[in-house]
Amino acid sequence: MDTDVREPGGSRAAERTDGHTDEEAARHDDAMRAASAFGPVGVIGAGAMGAGIAQVAATAGHAVTLVDVAPGAAAAAVEKVGGALSRLVDKGRMPADHATAVLARITAAQSLRDLPNCGLVIEAVPEDLGLKRGIFAELADLQPSTTVLATNTSSIDIDDIAADVADPERVLGLHFFNPPPVMALVEVVHGERTAPAYVEHAVALVAAWGKTPVRCSSTPGFIVNRVARPFYGEAQRIVESGIADPATVDWILRERGGFPMGPLELTDFIGQDVNLAVGTSVWEQTGRDERYAPTEFQRGLVEAGRLGRKSGRGVYAYAADGSVEGAQPDLELAERLVGGPVATDPLARTLAMLVNEAVDLVARGEASADDVDTAMRLGTRYPKGPIAWGRELGFDRVARWVAELDAAYPGGRYRPSPALTDGSLT
CATH class of the missing domain: 3.40.50.720 (NAD(P)-binding Rossmann-like Domain)
Structure with missing residues (x-):
C-alpha cells in the first residue's frame, strides 16, 4: 500500500503495524x-x-x-x-x-x-x-x-x-x-x-x-459511451471538413480544454476499429439518430487498416517506440480558432455538444446529473463533469452555441436539448 496517505486538512492518516492505514x-x-x-x-x-x-x-x-x-x-x-x-x-x-x-x-x-x-x-x-x-x-x-x-x-x-x-x-x-x-x-x-x-x-x-x-x-451506451460520442465525432468532423489538422485539434482540446488526451490521439490509443464499433452500436440502437452517425473519416481509417497505435498508423503515424511522427500543431491557427465562431472553434463546439448530450440524458430520466458528472470524470478523466461545465458556461450560452451549429449544419445532429433552456438543471 502507499504509505503517504493523508486525511482532509493534510494530517497523516494513522498507520498500523500491518502496513495499512x-x-x-x-x-x-x-x-x-x-x-x-x-x-x-x-x-x-x-x-x-x-x-x-x-x-x-x-x-x-x-x-x-x-x-x-x-x-x-x-x-x-x-x-x-x-x-x-x-x-x-x-x-x-x-x-x-x-x-x-x-x-x-x-x-x-x-x-x-x-x-x-x-x-x-x-x-x-x-x-x-x-x-x-x-x-x-x-x-x-x-x-x-x-x-x-x-x-x-x-x-x-x-x-x-x-x-x-x-x-x-x-x-x-x-x-x-x-x-x-x-x-x-x-x-x-x-x-x-x-x-x-x-x-x-x-x-x-x-x-x-x-x-x-x-x-x-439501459440507454444505448449507458452514460460514458453515450455522452462521450461528441468528443470524438466533433474532432473528426472538424478535420474532415478542413477546418484544422488533427494535431491542432488535439492541442486545443488538451491545452485549452484540460482534457488528458486529444480526441484524435485518444481514438488512436483505443483503436479506431474499437471506437467505431462502439459508436456504430450506439447509432444503431438509437434508430440511426443523426446525432450519433459515424464519420466517413473514421470509416476510411478502419477500411485502410489504419487502426491506431496497434497497427503503427491511424490518424497519426507512429515510430517503433510509439512516438508520433511528423505531427506538429499550428499554434497560430489554434489562436485564431479558439474564441471565434463556434462552428470553427474545436473547444466550444466540443463542449457545446458534450453538455447538450449530458443534459438530454438527464432530462430523459436515464441518470442523475451528479451520476453523469461522476461517470464522465472517473470513466474518461474529463477535467469537469459536463453538467457542472454547462452550469459554469451558462446553459443559455451553450444553447446558443448548439443553435448556431444546428443552423450551420442542419439535419438533426445539432438539435438543442430543450432542457438547456427550461430551467430544470439550474
Whole structure:
C-alpha cells in the first residue's frame, strides 16, 4: 500500500503495524463483511475484463470461480492475476500474505455447471447478444433464484440480454472500466424489468469493493459511451471538413480544454476499429439518430487498416517506440480558432455538444446529473463533469452555441436539448 496517505486538512492518516492505514483497514473490513454476507462470486469470461473483475472480487474477500469454455483460458487468467498481485507486492501496495490469500480465493473452471451457488455472477464475454443471452438463460436455470445475474456489457440492452430469463428482475449491468482493478467507476445499469432492490444491493456491494457506482437505465451506451460520442465525432468532423489538422485539434482540446488526451490521439490509443464499433452500436440502437452517425473519416481509417497505435498508423503515424511522427500543431491557427465562431472553434463546439448530450440524458430520466458528472470524470478523466461545465458556461450560452451549429449544419445532429433552456438543471 502507499504509505503517504493523508486525511482532509493534510494530517497523516494513522498507520498500523500491518502496513495499512486505519482508513484502509476499515474499508477492507467493510469489504470482507460484504463478501461474507453476499457469498461466492462467479465470473464468466477470462479475458482482460473478466480476469480483472475476478481480481477485484477476490481482493474484496469473495471466493471467486472464473469460468471460460476455452481449454486452459481460465487457468491462464488466474496466473495473470497472480502476476498482477505480485507487482502490487513489489511496489509496496499490498502485503505479500494478502496477495497470497487473494489468489487462493480464485478457482478456474471451464463450465457454468462448475459454479457453486453464488450471490453474484458477472458475465464478461465478447459483445455478442446471442452468446450473452444463451449464457444468462443457462445461468438462470443453474443458479438459485436469489443469485444476482450481471453483465459487463458496455452497450447492449439489459432487457435484450435477459430475454430468455424467467425472472429478469434479477438481471442488471455492472459495467466496469478497463483495467477493473485500477478504474474506480462502475456503471450499475437497470433494465425496465430489473427490480430496484437488486439495483440497490448491487450499488452497495460495488461500493464495499472500493469502487464508485453510478446508476443509469439501459440507454444505448449507458452514460460514458453515450455522452462521450461528441468528443470524438466533433474532432473528426472538424478535420474532415478542413477546418484544422488533427494535431491542432488535439492541442486545443488538451491545452485549452484540460482534457488528458486529444480526441484524435485518444481514438488512436483505443483503436479506431474499437471506437467505431462502439459508436456504430450506439447509432444503431438509437434508430440511426443523426446525432450519433459515424464519420466517413473514421470509416476510411478502419477500411485502410489504419487502426491506431496497434497497427503503427491511424490518424497519426507512429515510430517503433510509439512516438508520433511528423505531427506538429499550428499554434497560430489554434489562436485564431479558439474564441471565434463556434462552428470553427474545436473547444466550444466540443463542449457545446458534450453538455447538450449530458443534459438530454438527464432530462430523459436515464441518470442523475451528479451520476453523469461522476461517470464522465472517473470513466474518461474529463477535467469537469459536463453538467457542472454547462452550469459554469451558462446553459443559455451553450444553447446558443448548439443553435448556431444546428443552423450551420442542419439535419438533426445539432438539435438543442430543450432542457438547456427550461430551467430544470439550474
